Amino acid sequence: xxxxxxxxxxxxxxxxxxxxxxxxxxxxxxxxxxxxxxxxxxxxxxxxxxxxxxxxxxxxxxxxxxxxxxxxxxxxxxxxxxxxxxxxxxxxxxxxxxxxxxxxxxxxxxxxxxxxxxxxxxxxxxxxxxxxxxxxxxxxxxxxxxxxxxxxxxxxxxxxxxxxxxxxxxxxxxxxxxxxxxxxxxxxxxxxxxxxxxxxxxxxxxxxxxxxxxxxxxxxxxxxxxxxxxxxxxxxxxxxxxxxxxxxxxxxxxxxxxxxxxxx
Numbered sequence: 228x229x230x231x232x233x234x235x236x237x238x239x240x241x242x243x244x245x246x247x248x249x250x251x252x253x254x255x256x257x258x259x260x261x262x263x264x265x266x267x268x269x270x271x272x273x274x275x276x277x278x279x280x281x282x283x284x285x286x287x288x289x290x291x292x293x294x295x296x297x298x299x300x301x302x303x304x305x306x307x308x309x310x311x312x313x314x315x316x317x318x319x320x321x322x323x324x325x326x327x328x329x330x331x332x333x334x335x336x337x338x339x340x341x342x343x344x345x346x347x348x349x350x351x352x353x354x355x356x357x358x359x360x361x362x363x364x365x366x367x368x369x370x371x372x373x374x375x376x377x378x379x380x381x382x383x384x385x386x387x388x389x390x391x392x393x394x395x396x397x398x399x400x401x402x403x404x405x406x407x408x409x410x411x412x413x414x415x416x417x418x419x420x421x422x423x424x425x426x427x428x429x430x431x432x433x434x435x436x437x438x439x440x441x442x443x444x445x446x447x448x449x450x451x452x453x454x455x456x457x458x459x460x461x462x463x464x465x466x467x468x469x470x471x472x473x474x475x476x477x478x479x480x481x482x483x484x485x486x487x488x489x490x491x
Contacts (some may be wrong), residue, residue, distance in 0.1 A: 228244065228245060228246075228247075228326075228330060228331055228332075228333045229244035229245070229246065229295045229326050229330050230242070230244035230292075230326070230328060230329060230334065231244070232244060233329045233330040233331050233333075233418050233419050234420045234421065235327040235331075235420040236420060236421070236450065237460055238450070238453055238454055238457055239454060239457035240457050242289070242290045242291065242292045243279060243289045243290070243291045243292065243449070244292045244294075244295055245276075245291060245292070245293060246293070246295055246296045246297075246306070246311075247268065247271075247272035247275070247293075247296070247303070247304060247305040247306070248306055248307070248308055248311055248339070248343060249268040249305055249306075249307060249308070249337075249339075249340070250308045250339055250397045251264050251266050251309040252264055252309075252310075253482075256268075265303075265305070265307075268335040269303065269304050269305045270303040271305070272304045272305040273401050274293045275302060276293070278406070279291050284291060285296065289402050290442065292457070295310060295323070295326055297310065297314040297315075297318075297319075298314070306456050308342055308343070312319075313326070313347065315346065315350045316349075316350065317398065317419045319350075319363065320363075321360065321363035321367070321406075322363075324365045324397070324406055325349070325364065325367075325402040325403075325406065326351055327347060327351060328351065328401070328405050328406070328419065328424070329398075329402075329419050329420075330347060330419055331419045332344060334464065335363075345464065346360045347416065348409075348413070350353065350373045350415040351405060351406065351409040351415070351416045352409045352410045352413065353406060354410055354418060355406060355410075356409050359486065360406055360407055361403065361407075361485060361486070362487070364399055364402070364406075364485065364488070365464075365485065365487040365488050367399075368395070368396070368399050368488055371387070371389065371393070371395065375390070378464070378484065383466070383467050384464045384465065384467055385464065385465050385469065385470060385474065386462075386463060386464050387449045387452055387456075387463040387464065387465065387470075388449075388453070388463050391472075391474075391487075391489055392470075392473075392474030392475060392476075392477040392478040392481075393449060393474070393479055394446065394450070394453075395479045396477055396478070396488065396489075397421065397442050397445065397446050397449075397477060397481065399419060399481070399485070399488065400422050400442070400481045400484050400488065401425060401428070401442075402420055402426055403484075403485050404433055404434070404484065404485075405424060407430075407432055408431070412427075414427050414430070414431070415427050415428070417433065419484070421443075421446055422443055422446065422447070424441050425439045425446075426439065426443075427440055434484065438480050438483075438484070441473075441476050441477070441480055442477065442480060442481075443456065444473075445473045445474075445477050447464070447471075449467050449468065449470070449471060452465060452470075453455070
């Protein structure tokens with residue numbers, strides 16, 4: 228699981244960001260109708276998605292998003308463990324490694340679970356040139372900001388997720404720090420949720436106690452507001468003045484930890 232499910236932060240109306248991984252691609256099924264394992268697991272994944280996205284009297288159960296799998300929409304619905312490892316180590320973009328920070332295994336046998344967790348730790352701990360990493364993370368944030376600005380004309384409102392000083396800025400700073408320092412601090416690869424990652428970053432001395440407390444409290448306050456708005460069926464936007472002090476504080480801290488994040 229990636230995203231909110233992977234990060235233990237599901238909200239009302241959250242999508243399920245899933246990647247299906249299997250081992251044993253060279254085998255085939257037993258039984259009266261033999262098919263190769265790749266076809267079997269592809270069909271199994273499609274069936275799981277169908278069940279999770281079932282239409283009920285109260286509406287659709289979940290929206291399932293598979294776009295974070297290797298090669299996105301053009302990739303296979305279910306991918307093999309060796310193929311996932313090869314993709315993550317050789318082909319994945321920085322933003323895909325950012326997304327890997329917020330992943331965890333939610334179903335599967337113990338051997339595959341251990342292998343996936345080991346792969347996640349290996350990828351997060353890869354050596355990276357910090358200036359190149361910082362530039363890539365800032366560039367992605369700038370693209371997101373530009374797309375959001377182009378689609379929004381209500382600047383007296385504060386989008387809790389996407390506006391500067393909001394949820395995404397906190398997540399991007401955390402993801403950058405994990406990718407930059409997991410090689411020397413293995414404890415940064417243990418958790419996938421923002422709050423415990425902030426605690427781990429403080430314990431390793433990469434951020435101060437005040438920075439950790441400010442970012443954690445802002446993140447919790449923002450998320451609480453999104454829950455309330457979600458229950459009301461409203462977008463995650465509030466009056467711009469409501470969280471102004473926290474918003475400015477998040478912008479200052481995130482810019483100090485990742486210079487250039489607020490440049491867009």
